[in-house]
Amino acid sequence: MAVLGAACRGPTMLWERSRAEPRKGPERTGKQLDIAAAMARAGCCWRVAVRVALELTLASCVWGLCPAGWLPYRNTLCLFVPAKGPALSWSQARAFCQERKAELIVIGDYKKQIFLTELTDRGGGPGSQYWMGLARLAGEAELTWVDGTPISKSWYRNWLWSHPKGEHCVQLVGFYLNQWRDWDCNSTSSFICEMPATDAFPSSVRAVRFRAHCYTFHFPALWEMRTWPQALAFCKQSGGSLASVQGEDENVFLSDAFPADGWHMWIGLQFSTAWRWSDTTVPVYYKWHHPVANLSGQCAVMALRPSDLSRHGTWETRGCDTEPPTKATGFFCKYSPGSCGLPAPVEFPLPGGMGPYATADVVFSLPRYSVCTVMLTKAYTRAALFQLRLESNATHVYGSLAAEFTGASVQKELVPVPFAAGLSTWGFITFPAGMIGFFNHQEHFRVFSDQAISFANLGSLLISGVTVANASLGKHTLGAALERESRAHWFQSDPGQQ
Structure with a gap:
């Protein structure tokens, strides 16, 4: 206990400094200050125990439970505290969390409060503020947690002296041992997200x-x-x-x-x-x-x-x-x-379509004696603007394509390529007047027009008949150089017509 007492003296001094800060509202009596100091010492001892647990948690790197950058809490939650910024309003912070299938944090007990105090001290320091999931939104009669629990129904509260004051959003205030204050929802600060561990890695x-x-x-x-x-x-x-x-x-x-x-x-x-x-x-x-x-x-x-x-x-x-x-x-x-059966089709949305010199690469498993199709569909109507059909036997992969980018239909039977066991890669590069396709990193076909082609109206990339391992979209780094090439060059020796 002597060691704990020594460790507690620093945080108690922090409490005394925060208690001496000027604030509005009635001054505490001597008895109230004694009670506050006692609570601070008790809280500090909790904090020392939690600090040890937090050190062990960080040292163990439990990345199997939570995504990288998130910290597990009691094996049921994953918590996220931005290391540096961004400073957001309450609604922006909530949107940030929800985009990651999470929510602003709900604090329902003292143990979680102490854990957060240690966690935020390690991050932004005691002078930081953090939005949490307590606010009075439109249509609500009182401050309500984002899980739907009104503050009047929540048994645990940790208000800073003289709060709440009638504002509609609530922060943790690092300087005051992460006590709570209601604050202007449009002001900006850091925040804390949480998600159930079941949602982190289903x-x-x-x-x-x-x-x-x-x-x-x-x-x-x-x-x-x-x-x-x-x-x-x-x-x-x-x-x-x-x-x-x-x-x-x-x-x-x-x-x-x-x-x-x-x-x-x-x-x-x-x-x-x-x-x-x-x-x-x-x-x-x-x-x-x-x-x-x-x-x-x-x-x-x-x-x-x-x-x-x-x-x-x-x-x-x-x-x-x-x-x-x-x-x-x-x-x-x-x-x-x-035993596998036919895999479900996989669709990759293309919001805004694709521009010139855009690339797509798809990694998939194409077994012997199987058929797969790759389609680029039009936004809204989902009409097929491009369709590639691949069919394998014991020794080769055969292909055919149909394209209709400019109103004129193009159909080709492609040169067979040797079958390769394992994962295959198919991809393409778009150009202002066409596209070049690749199969297992070798040129597979070319489709070009004598007029400019816009890929901006593409809606999705749809793959069926195979199991997709990975897919990526990007921008070809040699686009500017390729643009300087003569278009006639790309019409020469089309491998799809050899």
């Missing part, structure tokens, strides 16, 4: 065909994470097993199809008296990050984009029955080819 399952098998990628929510036997049982219930990895190409496929940052994925490798896959096959390929001890009860996880990127796609051992730690732990299931 569970997701993605199915992809690769060579002769179907795989499902399971990224569970924190409370759905499984041990190795539980993950194996889940896969077996649907007719599969945990994934066995038979070679480098399969390992690259699993690690790169959906490279979620910081995840560890159970694979079907287990050691009892020797290493065996869960489907009983004998391993012929390993990808250990470092040599491992052959210990009974050990199983393997694959690392996806850890902080040390040299470990991406490598394997580590973990106790099979070990409850997943706070780091995110998922698993791969492996099935027969027919």
Whole structure:
């Protein structure tokens, strides 16, 4: 207790300084000041305990529970405090949070208040103010939390002396140990967002065909994470097993199809008296990050984009029955080819269309004997302005396209390209008078017109028949140089007509 007492003296002095600040309203009596000082000392001791907990939380880097830049609170919430700015009005701050599927923070108890005091002291310092989710909006009779609870129904309050004063929005005031004050909603300050951890990383399952098998990628929510036997049982219930990895190409496929940052994925490798896959096959390929001890009860996880990127796609051992730690732990299931079914179409909106020298790249899984279509649709009417059809067999990928950018219809049968197992990439670059398409980074076709083409009326990019791993839109960095090229150059040796 002596150590706690020594640690408390600094914050108590801060309280005494804040208490001496001039403020409107009645002066406190000596007894009230003694009570306030006692509360400050008690609050300080709470703060020391919370500070230790906060240090441990920050040191543990629980990024599996909350997105990067957000801090977990009691394993149920993710909190966000801007490190530096922006300073926003109350309504702007709320919109900022809502755009991230969050809300301004609700404070319902003393423990959360103390946690926030330590958190904000580490960020903006004791002189900062933070909007919280308490305001009197149009149609409300009193200050009401953003979760719908009126302040009169909330048992916990922590008003600064002489507040509330009739303003319609509420801040935490760092200088006064994060007590609350009602304030002009249009003034600007920092803010605190919160979201349920369930909304931060909802569970997701993605199915992809690769060579002769179907795989499902399971990224569970924190409370759905499984041990190795539980993950194996889940896969077996649907007719599969945990994934066995038979070679480098399969390992690259699993690690790169959906490279979620910081995840560890159970694979079907287990050691009892020797290493065996869960489907009983004998391993012929390993990808250990470092040599491992052959210990009974050990199983393997694959690392996806850890902080040390040299470990991406490598394997580590973990106790099979070990409850997943706070780091995110998922698993791969492996099935027969027919288990995946047809993937749902994927649509990427293009608000405002696309300009010249815009680029699009789509990474997807195109198995043998499958068909996929890629369409650029018109805004509002959703009419297809461009359609590419790809069809694969055992050895090649065949393609055809239809385009109608200027009112004139263009149709082409494309030159077959060799089939490549694993993930494929398709993309294009727009030009003032046409576009060039690429398949697996090789030029695939050209579509050009003798008049300018506007891509501004495009509404979306729609992909069907394949599982999409990733997509990106951007601006070609060589656009200005390409514009200086003669348009005639792009009509020469069209690979789609060879």
